[in-house]
Amino acid sequence: MIDKAEKRVLVITGCLLSLFVFSILYAKEKYQSDVPECLPYDKAYAEPKVVKLDDETYQVFAVAQMWSFEPSEIYIPVGSEVDFFVSSKDVVHGFNIAEKNVNMMAVYGNINKTTVKFDKPGVYDIVCHEYCGTGHQNMKAQVIVNYPNRK
């Protein structure tokens, strides 16, 4: 029916794509590497605040609006695990911490969630990467990861 070489190509392609699927699942299982988590809407999550659960666990409730993030400066001790809960007060915004695979859309009436461990100290930019109006290019916040007791 179909040519022998074409058949071989289909098999090679199948193997290639299976390798990718396996790698995706492996990263998911071994490193909990995943896309943002789905949460049903609750307006309690849409109030900006930073909550310390213990010395190494934090929750950041970030609200994006035209054209800033609240809170805009977030202090986290190095070695902490942070849950980011993100939503928007108005139009769709982006929430991107490039060096940590944090890449979420902030949407009105919706809550987005991801978890990050900040192993290295430094200043991490939170950049809005979805067009949100005339002030879009000004919209940036920071996560300042530092040693405990040193602000």
Add this chain to the structure above:
Amino acid sequence: MNITENSNAVTTTSRATTLDNGGAKQDRFFPSGAIAFFVSLVILCLAIWFGIYFLMLDRI
């Protein structure tokens, strides 16, 4: 016009096919170069994909 009609053509293996192509005899051709190109394409795909994959793992 250029619509090939082969309702009566019998095809056996891909190499021994006789076609309605103006009566010319079928030349034997195995696309070894295309297979080589395809393998190179797959290697390039692996390089780009795993490049991003390990970058992602690095950023966790």
Add this chain to the structure above:
Amino acid sequence: MQISKSFRRLIFLELSIPLALLTLGIYHGLLQTIYRAGVLQQPAFAKLDYYQGLTLHGVINAIVLTTFFAVAFGHATMAFYFKKEPNKKVAWFSFALMTIGTVMAAWAMLAGKASVLYTFYPPLKGHPLFYLGTALLIVGSWIPLFNWASMYVKWKRENKTTKTPLAVLGTLINFIIWFVCTLAVAYEVLVLLLPWAMGWTSTVNVTLARTLFWFFGHALVYFWLLPAYIMFYTMLPKLAGGKLYSDLAGRIALFLFLLFSIPVGVHHQYSDPSITQGVKFFQGMLTFGVAIPSFLTAFTLAASLEYAGRRRGSKGLFGWMAKLPYFDSKNYLFSYFICGLILFIFGGLTGIVNSSYQLNSVVHNTAWLPGHFHMTVAGPVFLAIIGMSTYLYSTMSGKRIFLPGINVIIPYLWMVGVLIFSTGLMWGGLLGEPRRTNLGITYLNSASEHFRPDWVPTTLLALCGGIIMFVAGMLFLVVFFGTMFRKKTSSSILELPVSEAYHDEKRIPLFDKFKPWLVVMGIVLIIAYTPAFVNVKKNAGPGAPAFEPSNPVPIENVSRK
């Protein structure tokens, strides 16, 4: 084939109106690279603001040009293969709707009242005529499918055991995909957004709108790509001096696109809220399914070109690549096609990265994305559109090409430009550079506290590539419109290159009929998308009021004062 004056005029208008608009589309493409490199550090230039221009760029290049061309090329293909022109009234009516819609949307964008980008995500609101105009353009493009389908049914009745020509199969499959996927965006625009834009409804469910948009948005890229694929399968082998390696492979690829083009849209929403990881993962797997026909095509085209190369006397494993007619000004279509295919190698592979679940977190909404899609829609799709537009115009008008030597160089210049441009963008994207952002004001402004020096080399590369692309684009417009002003020197005909197949396999009824594939397509769509819409309904909270791009205060509050 001889054609009527009416048909000729229709095709000319459908090809040249978008190409005239392309002047503005390409101009603002260049401008974007200039703003982003920080050469311009202001919100607007020459009466167009950055985001207004960006909207024009996306809508003109990626919606107007591509849709009009697909319709015109579809008309030409069906007419040529069936030796019968499409129904005159139907075709002109479709053209009228598309043009009126385009004029409405163009007015809204040029008036600065629809700077919402071509994705028009709510609750950013544009002028109602923008939404209505877009809807008209899309509905107008549906109409030819029904006429072509009846032409096909008639032909089939008289040719029960003949294989449907591959180009015809491709055209029908392409427009079936288009019709099904645009139902979602038509619903989004006409039911969710237009009443809200007019103030008749006060809020909109943003995630539902986004999910409907992306039901359309991924299949959109196949609507762009399939006319180019039709040209690659049915014309390229002949232009290269060879044969299509396997006709059946082309049919299998087309039917796989029919199945997998639409139920994968959620891979554009990996970073969206309110859709579960399970649905995202499942559609990610289906996206790997839609990669298969492209891999198959890559091999089949390589084999066809290798056959052509060997016929010209090439030796060795890769020698065939050198023996192809790259710079023959009488065979310029080959050049447009081959440059598109070279770009598509990188465009396609980076696309696989984008759809690979967690890998998306590295690249989503960064400059990597436009780096990727300029090697797809601005690669094989754009080059096939402009090459074929010149070809159709020149043969149907009986006019010789203006500056044929330049014409054959344009695709190479464009290709080099895109490679440099996309390298800059992808590198920048991996450094966190955002897309859809006027970087010149802040991130590429050394006086700003936001200044990012590491994005200087990346945006500079994109600027250099953009300039080269701009030059190539302008040269093309000179060639196309220059040809238009020439005198007619030969007869007007509709003639398309048609490749013979090396493996012209016996007709297999399964790959020559629509019903079973349409049934499977429907089933896969229901399985893939029902959970997504259920998620959106369940998890999303209140709907959003409308916002103008310039004002954080929602519109209803302003009017209540």
